[in-house]
Amino acid sequence: MKKITIRTIILTLLILATLSVSAQREKIKGSRNVKELSEPLRPFTDIKVIDGLEVTLIQDATTGYDLEMDDNLLEIISFDIRDSTLLVSTRKDIRSSKKLNIIVRFEELNSVTVAAYSKVISKSTINTEDFACNLTSDSVFEGEIKSENAVITADESSKVDVEFKGDEIRFNLKNNAFAKADINTEKFVVMASGRTDMNFKGNAEEATITLTDNAEFKGRAFAVDQASLVLKDDTNALISIDKDLVLDMNHKSELELYGSPSIVIEKLAGNSKILKKE
Numbered sequence: 001m002k003k004i005t006i007r008t009i010i011l012t013l014l015i016l017a018t019l020s021v022s023a024q025r026e027k028i029k030g031s032r033n034v035k036e037l038s039e040p041l042r043p044f045t046d047i048k049v050i051d052g053l054e055v056t057l058i059q060d061a062t063t064g065y066d067l068e069m070d071d072n073l074l075e076i077i078s079f080d081i082r083d084s085t086l087l088v089s090t091r092k093d094i095r096s097s098k099k100l101n102i103i104v105r106f107e108e109l110n111s112v113t114v115a116a117y118s119k120v121i122s123k124s125t126i127n128t129e130d131f132a133c134n135l136t137s138d139s140v141f142e143g144e145i146k147s148e149n150a151v152i153t154a155d156e157s158s159k160v161d162v163e164f165k166g167d168e169i170r171f172n173l174k175n176n177a178f179a180k181a182d183i184n185t186e187k188f189v190v191m192a193s194g195r196t197d198m199n200f201k202g203n204a205e206e207a208t209i210t211l212t213d214n215a216e217f218k219g220r221a222f223a224v225d226q227a228s229l230v231l232k233d234d235t236n237a238l239i240s241i242d243k244d245l246v247l248d249m250n251h252k253s254e255l256e257l258y259g260s261p262s263i264v265i266e267k268l269a270g271n272s273k274i275l276k277k278e
Contacts, residue, residue: 030070030097037074040064044086044106048113049120049139051090053077053102057112057143059124060105068101077102114139114158135160135177154179164202173198173215183222190217211235211253220258231255231272249274 041063049055067074076091088104111132114120122143131147135158144163151170154160154177161180168187171179173196183202190208192198192215201221210230211217219239226244231237231253240258247265249255249272256275268274 026092027095028072028076028092029095030100031072032098033071034068034099035071035074037067038064039079041079041086041105042081043108044081044084045108046085046111046113047088047104047106047109047120048085048115049088049118050114050116052094052117053088053090054100054119054121055088055102055104057109057120057122057124057126058103058105059109059126060107062105063107064105066101066103066105069099070097073097073100112141112143114141133160133162152179171198188224192217207239209237209239211237223259227261229255247274 043063047057065079067077073094078087078089078091080087080089086104088102094100108128109126110128110130111134112120113134115136117138119140120142125144125146127146129148131145131150133141133150133152135141135154136156138157140159142161145166147166149168150164150166151172152160152162153172155175157176159178163182165184167185168189169183169185170189171192173179173190173192175194177196179198181200181202183200183204186205188204188207190198191210193212195214197216199218201219203223205225207224207227209217209227212232212235214233215235217237217239219237222239224239224241227239227241228246229237230248233251233253235253237254238256241261242259243261245257245261245263247255247263248267250267250269251272252270253272254275255273256277258277
């Protein structure tokens with residue numbers, strides 16, 4: 001019985017090892033012979049980029065893509081549209097290339113998802129009613145957004161750098177994410193945890209900011225009329241508030257406050273500190 005059990009375990013491990021090897025994608029190096037290719041795409045409203053690719057977005061009258069890259073890489077770049085979402089990916093792992101330029105032309109765009117060490121840069125302003133951006137796995141998004149509402153979620157060391165003009169924008173940040181933004185909005189909401197870092201400028205009529213763990217908010221050039229701040233653990237915030245501030249702080253949190261708002265302290269516990277700045 002023991003022999004059968006041991007044999008079964010060994011066979012299972014061998015099968016799993018074989019499957020793991022077969023699951024690894026083929027690697028490819030660029031030929032260094034650069035060619036260009038342009039093709040149309042049927043309309044889409046959302047885009048997702050994976051596999052470590054860098055994609056440039058440009059608004060145009062027609063949807064499509066323009067490639068400039070090593071000729072043997074042209075056939076491994078995949079553009080797959082399902083339910084109005086364009087997925088940009090590769091069929092093989094690209095180890096090196098002389099050029100790897102990917103431009104995607106869009107008519108209207110509602111969301112951008114970037115994952116797996118990829119990067120998306122929008123050279124055109126994204127105009128839409130509601131916009132969503134989701135970043136994971138050390139990915140990057142840069143662009144200008146004009147919308148009524150926007151939600152930006154960044155996780156796992158991802159980075160976002162945006163200009164925003166609209167009614168409301170929300171940031172959900174965690175696990176070493178970084179956000180940089182120039183904002184002009186009525187309502188501004190941030191929820192950040194982990195070792196996240198933020199650098200904001202611009203203005204907002206109303207701000208709600210919740211920081212936990214080691215999150216750090218820098219907003220010296222960010223002017224807010226009314227704000228509600230919740231700072232916990234070892235968080236730090238620097239912000240300018242003109243009129244009203246509601247404050248909840250505990251543990252070792254620290255606030256550097258510019259402006260002369262009226263302050264309502266709901267909680268001030270632990271070794272938390274408020275530093276008034278001029």
